[in-house]
Amino acid sequence: MALITCQNLTLGYDGKAILQNLNFSVNEGDYFCIVGENGSGKSTLLKTLLRLQAPISGSILMGEGLNPNDIGYLPQQTFVQRDFPASVREIVLSGCQGRCGLRPFYNKEEKELAKKAMEKMRIESLAERCYRELSGGQKQRVLLARALCAARKILLLDEPVSGLDPKVTAEMYDLIEELNQKDEMAIIMISHDIAAAVKYANRILHIGETVFFGTKQEYLQSEMGKNFAMLAGGTKNE
Amino acid sequence: MNEIFVKLNQYFAYPFVRYALVVGVLIALCSSLFGVTLVLKRFSFIGDGLSHVAFGAMAIASILNFSNDMLFILPATVLCAILLLRGGQNAKIKGDAAIAMISVGALAVGYLLMNIFSATPNLAGDVCSTLFGSTSILTLTREEVWLCVVLSVFVVVLFVLFYHKIFAVTFDESFAKATGTKAERYNLLIAVVIAVIIVLAMNLVGSLLISALVIFPALSAMRVFKSFRSVTICSAVVSVFCAFAGILISILAGTPVGSTIVVADIVVFALFAAAGAATGGIGR
Ligand SMILES: Nc1ncnc2c1ncn2[C@@H]1O[C@H](COP(=O)(O)OP(=O)(O)OP(=O)(O)O)[C@@H](O)[C@H]1O
Numbered sequence: 230m231a232l233i234t235c236q237n238l239t240l241g242y243d244g245k246a247i248l249q250n251l252n253f254s255v256n257e258g259d260y261f262c263i264v265g266e267n268g269s270g271k272s273t274l275l276k277t278l279l280r281l282q283a284p285i286s287g288s289i290l291m292g293e294g295l296n297p298n299d300i301g302y303l304p305q306q307t308f309v310q311r312d313f314p315a316s317v318r319e320i321v322l323s324g325c326q327g328r329c330g331l332r333p334f335y336n337k338e339e340k341e342l343a344k345k346a347m348e349k350m351r352i353e354s355l356a357e358r359c360y361r362e363l364s365g366g367q368k369q370r371v372l373l374a375r376a377l378c379a380a381r382k383i384l385l386l387d388e389p390v391s392g393l394d395p396k397v398t399a400e401m402y403d404l405i406e407e408l409n410q411k412d413e414m415a416i417i418m419i420s421h422d423i424a425a426a427v428k429y430a431n432r433i434l435h436i437g438e439t440v441f442f443g444t445k446q447e448y449l450q451s452e453m454g455k456n457f458a459m460l461a462g463g464t465k466n467e
Numbered sequence: 468m469n470e471i472f473v474k475l476n477q478y479f480a481y482p483f484v485r486y487a488l489v490v491g492v493l494i495a496l497c498s499s500l501f502g503v504t505l506v507l508k509r510f511s512f513i514g515d516g517l518s519h520v521a522f523g524a525m526a527i528a529s530i531l532n533f534s535n536d537m538l539f540i541l542p543a544t545v546l547c548a549i550l551l552l553r554g555g556q557n558a559k560i561k562g563d564a565a566i567a568m569i570s571v572g573a574l575a576v577g578y579l580l581m582n583i584f585s586a587t588p589n590l591a592g593d594v595c596s597t598l599f600g601s602t603s604i605l606t607l608t609r610e611e612v613w614l615c616v617v618l619s620v621f622v623v624v625l626f627v628l629f630y631h632k633i634f635a636v637t638f639d640e641s642f643a644k645a646t647g648t649k650a651e652r653y654n655l656l657i658a659v660v661i662a663v664i665i666v667l668a669m670n671l672v673g674s675l676l677i678s679a680l681v682i683f684p685a686l687s688a689m690r691v692f693k694s695f696r697s698v699t700i701c702s703a704v705v706s707v708f709c710a711f712a713g714i715l716i717s718i719l720a721g722t723p724v725g726s727t728i729v730v731a732d733i734v735v736f737a738l739f740a741a742a743g744a745a746t747g748g749i750g751r
Pocket residue numbers: 242247265266267268269270271272273274305
């Protein structure tokens with residue numbers, strides 16, 4: 230069943246289109262990778278899917294039973310003011326806010342969930358630390374833990390492994406795969422790591438001057454996929 | 468030392484002194500709770516802006532001879548607050564420009580109206596007392612005190628109930644929206660509550676000093692503490708303490724109430740800044 234279906238979607242800023250006439254769908258259980266060059270509009274597409282931004286034309290249909298509070302999201306950049314006082318625990322817990330609805334306080338399960346997410350991202354020891362005093366990679370892990378708290382059916386990740394060290398990167402990919410396989414969580418991931426995209430994803434959307442959408446096998450056989458994979462293969466030893 | 472207590476005791480025999488203390492402490496508490504959010508949302512100046520709106524509304528109300536000014540001032544201020552804060556983090560027109568525009572506009576229009584229509588000869592004195600709140604806190608009626616108590620309880624309860632949502636929306640509005648938190652709704656709620664606090668606070672310290680009451684406790688707390696919860700609690704404590712101390716000192720020394728409270732806030736800020744610099748802040 231389709232969770233998200235995009236029909237003739239055109240998106241951009243202030244009426245100026247960046248991407249035109251996109252047609253694709255994300256199904257339950259998909260591991261969906263979006264690849265493309267810098268500035269091709271990947272992050273913009275994600276924001277449009279999340280309804281943070283209105284599409285210029287076309288439609289985004291959410292499948293039955295997919296509510297905004299089932300969605301986990303990792304933004305590419307989070308603008309946090311330099312002086313914002315917030316501990317890691319507070320931020321991770323705020324990922325559960327969507328589940329709360331009108332309930333004013335977090336319940337036991339949500340606190341447990343936040344704890345688990347912090348363990349998964351190996352940041353328990355940072356729990357009481359101030360967010361703004363963390364390193365870039367530590368911050369990324371905090372925001373990933375927050376996204377894990379929010380996700381129930383689908384997880385949207387904008388370059389999740391940028392800034393992570395190789396060990397945590399590998400763990401991250403394993404974790405996402407586990408979520409996808411065991412918990413049947415649909416994944417939409419933007420990545421510049423083509424090797425990983427090809428390794429884990431079952432569907433690939435390549436955006437740029439020409440747009441490709443299809444399964445991994447189809448992508449590897451396409452002209453564009455071959456070129457891109459070759460480029461990536463040169464630098465990656467996967 | 469004993470003399471001071473005797474003197475204070477004497478003063479507390481007067482109901483207006485007790486009223487002033489109750490109202491002062493409550494308003495300090497309410498404004499400090501939302502002060503943290505305002506400073507973080509880069510709306511530090513909203514206190515000033517809204518107070519000028521309230522001043523303009525007050526001018527109109529006094530010209531039209533409304534029997535109860537508050538019934539006009541409150542809705543007008545709330546409306547402006549909503550217009551300013553509704554946009555949130557992603558507003559196209561940034562908050563500070565809008566605030567400056569409304570603030571300067573309302574002040575000018577209010578002053579102009581008062582100048583043209585005012586029946587009182589002592590215009591300068593009038594404006595001065597509206598802006599600096601030289602006496603109004605000492606002329607509170609029983610009803611006003613009750614109104615203030617009820618509204619403060621309401622504000623504190625709202626704040627506690629919505630504390631986590633306010634944090635989520637203030638920290639990262641986009642994430643909150645994307646994951647199913649009704650950010651617009653909470654922004655609206657915050658806007659309304661802030662407007663109510665500021666109209667209340669005008670009675671205490673007057674328009675020009677309101678911003679200090681909103682900003683100083685939050686900034687003081689942020690020098691030393693680093694989590695949202697501890698900053699919020701600390702700023703509430705600081706604000707209540709400064710209001711309490713300021714009012715007592717102003718009674719004993721015969722100084723203007725509003726200014727004395729703000730000076731107390733400034734002193735505490737200096738102490739906290741020094742403490743923060745010395746210790747590098749406290750983790751939790
Ligand atoms: N807020 C904005 N207003 C106007 N144009 C924007 C805005 N943000 C991005 N753009 C433009 O939209 C295009 C796509 O940007 P986007 O951030 O979606 O790229 P991306 O594919 O995510 O790139 P990257 O790989 O660098 O993250 C770029 O050309 C950029 O200049």
